Amino acid sequence: MSAPTVAQDTAHGGIHLTTGAKAALVVLIIGALCMALAPVWPWLVKYPAGWALPASDWIGAALEWLLNLIKPVARFFSRALAYPMEWANILFNGIPWPLSIGLVTALGWYVGGWSLASLSFLGLSFVVSSGYWDESMNTLSLVAVSVPLALLFGGGLGILANEVPRVRNAVQTLMDVMQTVPTFAYLTPLLLLFGFGPVVGLIASAIYAAPPMARNVMLGLERVESDVKEAAIMSGGTRMQQLFLVEIPSASQQIMVGVNQCLMAALSMVIIAAVIGGFNDIGWEVLLTMRKAQFGQALLAGLVIVVFAIVIDRISGQMAEDRQRHSKRISGAIIAVAGVIAIVFWSRLPEPASLTLLQPTADWVDSGLSAFTVANGSALDGLKNGAMFYGLLPLRIGLDGAVLPFTWGFQWTFGMSLVLFGAAAALGAVLALRGNIAAGIMLVIAAGVIETGIADLPWPFVLVGAGAIGWVAGGRKLAQFAVLMLLAVLLSGLWDKALLSLYLSGAAVLTCAVFGGAIGLVCAMSPLAWRFVRPICDMLQTIPLFVFLIPVLMFFQIGEFSAFLAICFYAIVPMIRYTRHGLVTVPDELIEAAVSSGATSWQTMVEVRAPYAAPTILLGLNQTILYAFAMLVIAALIGTTGLGQSIYLALSQADVGLGITSGACMAILALVADRLVQGFATERRKALGL
Template sequence: MRVGGSTGRRPGAGTIAALVVLATGALCMALVPHLPWLGQFPDAWTLPMSAWIDTWLTWFLNLIKPGARLLSAALAYPMGWTKALLLHTPWPLLVALVTALGWYVGGMRLALLGFAGFSFVVASGYWVESMNTLSLVAVSVPLALLLGGATGILANEVPRVKSSVQTVMDVMQTVPTFAYLTPLLLLFGFGPVVGLIASAIYAAPPMARNVMLGLERIETDIKEAAIMSGGNRMQQLFLIEIPSAATQIMVGVNQSLMAALSMVIIAAVIGGFNDIGWEVLLTMRKAQFGDALLAGLVIVAFAIVIDRNSAGMARQQARHSRRITLAIIAVGAFVAVLAWLYLPAAGQLKLLVPVADWVDGRLTVFVRANGAALDSIKNTAMFYGLLPLRIGLDGAVLPFTWGFQWTGWMSAALLAASAAIGGVIAFQGRVAAGLLVPILAGMVETGIAELPWPFVLIGAGAVGWVAGGRRLALFAVLMLAAVLLSGLWEKALWSLYLSGAAVLTCAILGGAIGLICALSPLAWRVVQPVCDMLQTIPLFVFLIPVLMFFQIGEFSAFLAIILYAIVPMIRYTRHGLVSTPPDLIEAAVSSGATTWQTMREVRAPYAAPTILLGLNQTILYAFAMLVIAALIGTTGLGQSIFVALGQADVGLGITSGAAMAILALVADRLVQGFAAERRRALGL
């Protein structure tokens, strides 16, 4: 399906879609002053979905609450045992065990990483809090692996449920993590068990996906050999197929571990548990950013050590000497005896606390000395970028912000200029691109959060039709209509604005960095470890650096989203550009094309599907971080989820989480549609 202009005299799909959207926008702009309901959906037309869901779910959850509380009490035992084991294990022995595991899995490099990481935790003074967090992870991950593994095997063995399982996992991936906590809080009560169960639920889908993928990729001759061996289906599955898929399954273990660690930190918001996540939240609320940064770095140390060791286990490679592994453990046990006799407990070793205090003091001095510059950066971004995107030039251009007042004549001039520019582009044969110019100008003049709802619905349907046909168009319209009827439309548009602004910034900045890394191997060697580190940091931690310099507010949320969501754009852009087949590049070079001509005419078109997949991941990351950013003062659907969490309002929490998931799913399907279209165009 063509996205561009027309073929001959017959207009293409992109042209027709752009004409429909432009006509809808013009009608809305003309009629909204006379028909206000076109601009703001009347409350009388909405459905009390939150109340309905709250009534039904409260009844259902109260019905199963006795069983849930029994499960909660049962899970408290292994969690208590694990916590006691970790807290009473001498810290030198635990550091030695992690170091020995690193040596056995990856040699000296991983051994030093494990030693440095856990030594940092000891020196931080947060050993007790860290072991409490680790105990939650240690109990939740086996539950997640069991649940995810069983789900993946079920989907592989019963093809009829496979599509349903994939749909459920897609929804779980897009529903904000905090939305899980509201019903779980009602079921299991306040405390660490909620974090444990939420962590297990959140960490199960990566395991299920990788089990399914691993079993699907088993070579046909291996399956035939299993059948020829004469074993029954269970023997074939557990003795041959699952061991053959072990590498992919271990990737699922790695992803589940990281997801569980991230969710345990998030669950600290309601757990009130003396863990490292609660310490981060508490110090941030007190504006003790030195301590918050130290606690956040403890989480980063855990994440990096766990990630590297579990990733090393997933790789098929020779393990290192068991004798040295046992020797490291023996040294740790010897030091543990000395520590028991002479050294203080790990919780009393606060070697880095003075460093945190120094950072806090230096930060205070820096902010006081450069407060005007920091405020200038924030205000410039808000007044000249974010605010116009949110409420439009008509509302954002004021004497206080821009030095003059936006008038109706300016709106008319802007639209006329955009129409003229679009006409020139259309005259050159790119009709759809020319029509997009006045559409975008109208959106900037109005503001994303102020767009008329018919324009948004028809616009989403038009984009869906171009990307994937009628089915995708209908999906986009019906999903957004559900948000409209729920009464959360205004908050949804606000969330769409902030995540859209962050994604646009990530696309421009991340695409540029990816391009530079594709052209320069040296640049990629510098950028790659930064990307690796950013991908292992739990969501919570991204709030700390932006709060340190820009305090609570919308701009800080915007920066936090960018920090988290930019990595996929960098990676996929660079990967797509360096993966161009050599014969295509040789043909371009032999024809006399320069490096930039080859990049623009050959590499970029071939890399487009991969870059679009990176954009898709960036969108999902942005929506995931948007909810976490609600902790630092943003509004929108994220704020509704937190309000529901504080009031134990299951209906509002589920409805707001579902609305957020709908926005992410629609964006995901639209980008995937364009990526599939580009793959078809390239014959891939």
């Protein structure tokens, strides 16, 4: 991340350091001091365990006391929720499947015509023939109960924030927390509160799905034109009339976007919540088959989830797009035909669970996969080990630790460190002489980080580094925020794990930034490429997190590399989208100005498009970081170290303190990264006068 280059004025003799250069210099000095003093004071590098506060114990004790206090209420709530769940279950499982397919197809027709109707029909037919119909209906009944809860809760929050400006900030913070604290982390206290069972998954998914609804309600109400609002006031409406008769209907399109996002989030979370088990749903099926290494079946179950996600997304997304509706008569006819089929064949309808049309295919895929992995085992291993030894491991424990005769063919020596630093210093000096002092210093810092490894970075260096970035990105307040937040992680005693999480997500984000940025660039330059990439992006964004684990596991088994790949696949999408969007939406006049100045298309790209798109690309990077953190916890299921592992561990041991503390640390890392990148984006946007 380059520092903002304020126009430098070296005409008056002295060297004027930019803010970025000053900050980089401070970080460099601290880092060098830590390295130099490490032999004398080892606590500079490794934060002593004795200095940490037993935060997780305290939090655990306090929470358990609190949870026990409200447990009776929660248990009552849990019992109360069991009723609608049961009804939904009976309803979804009770309707004969031809009628269900007919109803959804009719809805698809009504909302989106021919294309959506056929998508719905084909999708649900696939589910029936997969043999996972019952499990799917169980999942859907969970969604059907959790989504109204989330809509009510989220919509209420959004309206509250709109009506009472004083609580607006509080609501924003609450939503940030609800979305950044990893879902696994609050499963543990929920388990304690509500007891073992599907209610926990239901509540977790309602919590997770409420913020997008609230955000969109807030956004929609905010965007209602002031003319419209004033017209409502002048018509003599009460506040309630203004709100419900004018403002909310005017904002309906944005609110429908919220409903769409809410549905997708709830589905994704319901499936994740399957890890606590106890409910025979489709997520559980995936988990079970994955554990048994039946990847063909896992893939089939995963595809069922994907099909549901796509059908739900497209139908609710189309509703948000306020197009004209299609004929109700044809919808009615579809339902009637389905109903007739259901009645006529009532007694002869096969049990959906006994339908195993696709099982042979799954078995075939399974054996095919086994054969493939056996045949190409050495190539896959080579790929995995290459990435591990030459990419991930050096990033994690540094070149001095990762370069071994066993992998690299030689031993890292002190002399090599000197050469590395010498080269970095020389290159940095060249950069500095050409006017970019900050970049020069950062190059040297980067060399130091690669040499040491992220997991072994001295804690004062990390704190000062985060503070320095905060200072450059947003001034003193942001610097304070970053340092204080990280200090909390340091004191919690989970610092080492936090660094491990930072390393894995950092590696994934870096990879996504490079590849996603490149793909975005190609798509910006060639509409043809975008036509090809776009559906893939849409697809990747609709797939619930959990499903990403299946393919990586098939080819690369449990381990850090699989986790890394899963994170990359999920987190690369925003980087591609935002990069392309930023590059493409540069105002025509700027492009014309460049072209009429005689710029070639490459010059236009480098000189005009890229700088103009920088804030948008930074926002994409920000999304990528948040996505990476979200996936990091899910990836803990297939073997990562770090905070994700702690959270997962806490879940299995019902250790509320550890779960919440690790979750909080993870949220802190995500929040700090989010604020820092946002800071840069805001600064750039201001610099562009946008």
